[in-house]
Amino acid sequence: MDKISSIRGMPDVFQSDTNYLAELNEVLSKIFLSHNLIEVNTPILEQTELFVRSTGATSDIVNKEIYSFNDRNEQSLSLRPEGTAGVVRSIIQKKLDNAEHKLWYQGPMFRYERPQKGRFRQFNQAGVELLGFEEGSSDLEIISIVCDIFIELELEDSVLKINHLGDKDTKEIFLSELLKYLKNYDGKLNESDSEKLNKNPLRLLDSKDTELKNFLNKGPKIIDFLSPEQLNLLDMIQSVFGKYVEIELDSSLVRGLDYYTGLVFEAVSSNLGAQDSFLGGGRYDDLSQDLGGKEMPAIGFAIGLERLNLIKKQKNIKANKVISFVTTSSKMSALAFKIAQLLRSHNYDIRLETNFTDASLKAKLRKASKLGAKFVFIMGDEEFESETITVKSFDEDGYQVNMTFDEILDFYKNI
Numbered sequence: 001m002d003k004i005s006s007i008r009g010m011p012d013v014f015q016s017d018t019n020y021l022a023e024l025n026e027v028l029s030k031i032f033l034s035h036n037l038i039e040v041n042t043p044i045l046e047q048t049e050l051f052v053r054s055t056g057a058t059s060d061i062v063n064k065e066i067y068s069f070n071d072r073n074e075q076s077l078s079l080r081p082e083g084t085a086g087v088v089r090s091i092i093q094k095k096l097d098n099a100e101h102k103l104w105y106q107g108p109m110f111r112y113e114r115p116q117k118g119r120f121r122q123f124n125q126a127g128v129e130l131l132g133f134e135e136g137s138s139d140l141e142i143i144s145i146v147c148d149i150f151i152e153l154e155l156e157d158s159v160l161k162i163n164h165l166g167d168k169d170t171k172e173i174f175l176s177e178l179l180k181y182l183k184n185y186d187g188k189l190n191e192s193d194s195e196k197l198n199k200n201p202l203r204l205l206d207s208k209d210t211e212l213k214n215f216l217n218k219g220p221k222i223i224d225f226l227s228p229e230q231l232n233l234l235d236m237i238q239s240v241f242g243k244y245v246e247i248e249l250d251s252s253l254v255r256g257l258d259y260y261t262g263l264v265f266e267a268v269s270s271n272l273g274a275q276d277s278f279l280g281g282g283r284y285d286d287l288s289q290d291l292g293g294k295e296m297p298a299i300g301f302a303i304g305l306e307r308l309n310l311i312k313k314q315k316n317i318k319a320n321k322v323i324s325f326v327t328t329s330s331k332m333s334a335l336a337f338k339i340a341q342l343l344r345s346h347n348y349d350i351r352l353e354t355n356f357t358d359a360s361l362k363a364k365l366r367k368a369s370k371l372g373a374k375f376v377f378i379m380g381d382e383e384f385e386s387e388t389i390t391v392k393s394f395d396e397d398g399y400q401v402n403m404t405f406d407e408i409l410d411f412y413k414n415i
């Protein structure tokens with residue numbers, strides 16, 4: 001019979017030495033808690049209309065990447081491509097859009113993109129949304145959370161790019177100047193950039209076309225149209241957080257979703273290759289009203305866990321220690337299981353691999369070495385009789401010591 005394989009870009013994920021997704025989630029949730037954020041879980045499936053009205057009818061997400069289908073009731077549903085729209089929808093639905101909320105979430109997102117290193121069709125994001133907060137200290141708070149992620153995960157070779165898209169009026173004036181300037185480039189735009197020109201000209205600023213990029217570099221810059229308050233915000237971010245994170249002002253940063261209104265930012269890492277952005281966010285003051293809610297200024301960001309994992313993997317940070325516990329035959333397995341149970345309950349940071357079968361000790365040691373075990377605990381006939389365990393180190397020194405059960409418990413707790 002034909003075998004069935006998974007969908008392209010949606011790999012099965014096994015947690016291993018080189019896959020720290022669970023650990024990353026743990027670190028991130030601690031940081032979010034330390035900022036007094038509350039976890040929220042919204043559904044993976046939403047009405048398609050939600051994403052059309054939020055990420056924008058002209059965005060790549062809605063035009064090319066969304067997974068949509070009609071259910072049995074002929075209602076158009078979509079797998080969520082991102083988390084912000086669902087969170088805002090949920091707050092409006094609960095009639096809580098007149099209050100402040102500091103929320104975080106994590107879970108799978110879906111985008112029909114061309115799979116490559118760091119780019120999947122199903123991937124995981126952890127995100128933060130501060131809802132009901134005007135521009136000002138909430139912008140600094142959001143950057144402070146990003147900063148904690150940089151510090152805690154030791155992302156010192158990454159850069160945080162920031163920009164400000166201005167308010168509605170600034171944006172309008174800037175766009176008319178940009179369009180005037182682009183007249184000198186008439187007829188030279190490629191197909192995808194001409195489409196952007198018609199639908200959302202601001203997105204031309206992050207065009208991949210080098211010639212256009214060079215041309216735009218010499219053109220009007222949004223920073224020259226910002227108010228003193230908006231410029232002050234960019235200055236404050238750099239002066240408060242610049243000593244922890246490398247911050248770069250990038251006037252070509254516009255982000256791919258249509259809902260952004262003020263501060264926007266993206267974190268990039270030189271360890272990631274073409275898909276170098278692992279975190280992105282910004283202010284979206286109009287989204288609540290675009291979704292039928294009250295005025296609810298907001299700011300947030302999301303971080304891609306697979307991309308974060310790639311950075312960590314390259315740096316080979318902290319894999320939990322592996323210890324192999326073996327017996328020379330299955331006859332000691334009842335006692336060995338009791339000891340293993342006791343050991344684990346005193347230190348869940350260690351991966352205790354057990355092998356209490358009748359296979360040869362040589363084979364068990366070979367397997368332990370392959371697993372990268374730091375120590376092997378051996379219980380043979382002699383140890384069984386004397387109620388001890390032999391600890392063999394797999395380090396270069398290769399020492400071997402015999403310990404009582406109490407001693408080994410103490411040893412295990414402090415590894």
Ligand code: HAM
Pocket residue numbers: 081082083084111113118119120121122123124125127128129256277278279280281282284299300301302303304305306307
């Ligand atoms: P985004 O920039 O589209 O923003 O996605 C955030 C992060 O998700 C990216 O920086 C990247 O790490 C990861 N990501 C995106 N697409 C893929 C993919 N195909 N494969 C793997 N990872 C991917 C948002 O989604 C906004 N909702 C962020 C936000 C929250 N803005 C305000 N609040």
